[in-house]
Amino acid sequence: MRTRFTELFGVTHPVVQGGMQWVGRAPLVAAVANAIALGFITALTQPTPEDLRTEIRRARELTDRPFGVNLTILPAITPPPYAEYRQVVIDEGVPVVETAGANPVEHLEHFHSAGIKVIHKCTSVRHALTAQALGVDALSVDGFECAGHPGEDDIPGLVLLPAAADALEIPFIASGGFADGRGLVAALALGADGINMGTRFMATVESGIHQNVKDRLVEAGERDTRLIFRQLRNTARVADNAVSREVVERLAAGAAFEDVRELVAGVRGAKVYETGDLDHGIWTAGMVQALVRDVPTCAELVSRIVREAEEIIGGRLAGMAQAVVVAGS
Incomplete structure (x- = not known):
């Protein structure tokens, strides 16, 4: 490809x-x-x-x-x-x-x-x-x-x-x-x-984060993220957890960054990846976690993505294109 x-x-x-x-x-x-x-x-x-x-x-x-x-x-x-x-x-x-x-x-x-x-x-x-x-x-x-x-x-x-x-x-x-x-x-x-x-x-085998985080990504849906810092015009999408919910609530109530600084400290987020305590700090996750349903090796993941793409292009889409041609002839 x-x-x-x-x-x-x-x-x-x-x-x-x-x-x-x-x-x-x-x-x-x-x-x-x-x-x-x-x-x-x-x-x-x-x-x-x-x-x-x-x-x-x-x-x-x-x-x-x-x-x-x-x-x-x-x-x-x-x-x-x-x-x-x-x-x-x-x-x-x-x-x-x-x-x-x-x-x-x-x-x-x-x-x-x-x-x-x-x-x-x-x-x-x-x-x-x-x-x-x-x-x-x-x-x-x-x-x-x-x-x-x-x-x-x-x-x-x-x-x-x-x-x-x-x-x-x-x-x-x-x-x-x-x-x-x-x-x-x-x-x-x-x-x-x-x-x-x-x-x-x-959510791959070689990713060096705690298994609890990987498991949460597999379990989570597309609604399980939070947008923080909207009021500060520095929006960040992070995992939905106790800390991100508190940050959103405080800022919505008029808090300044200084009022949430300790909650969003990077060292706390790093601890989530190290210890697996999902509510220890802020950690990032995209809406695409809804499509994450296993923890493969990187080789398995990349190979599967490319294989799926080739099958879609050469199969379903090609078949649809041929059907259009036939219908128009």
Whole structure:
């Protein structure tokens, strides 16, 4: 299944495991790479740039196939040493970087000078056009269904993806709401060149999070997420649990961020993945968890998605097209 994306990034399958805080570690990323798809180590999951270097080398011990690093750029009073993380990526010869959050312009020249391709994650067509004009190599376009930050426009993928296809010239992958072959076929039909999955890859054997979290993803439905920070215009889609419900209630009652800061602390979310206590903190999950019904290996998952997509394209859709031709002859 060749697309502009597979050609540009040298992978066989148009399936991507996007960067996920506390999840995108070497064993998962290497397993995705060995399934001849594209996975991303999450840079800021690593406490220091040198820890990132160690994690990249750890992944290389597990796979000889290409993988990337996610660098999420967020505003902060004391920002992480982004330039140092960036230099580790360059020094280690990582072939592709996924940027997200703020405008990646200050990093692009450095990555491109080192021959590194950049995929930038966007939640709107206008932001995608800006990133394209800056010179990124490809885009990840996130619909409102996605886990994490879906932006403030609330545009679902069924509208956002064809709108992006009409406006963009460079390849892009579809993110938010994808878990199986049906989604891959739909994304391709809507104009994307592949799919980016986070929640679905969380529920795999190689994902290093607690089994309780994986089991919850299998059990959960499409209504079992919460949108927090709506009032702050920094919307995030997270799992529905006691903490996310309390955050929503406090902010709806007029609380400020300082009033919920302790509840949403990243260290609490990390503990959920480590201990399996689903109500300890905020953790991300997309609406697509409704389509997650097992915990396969990454190889099994990628193979199944591609097989399902090929069967749909070569079977049901081909049969429908032939029936239309016959009916019209």
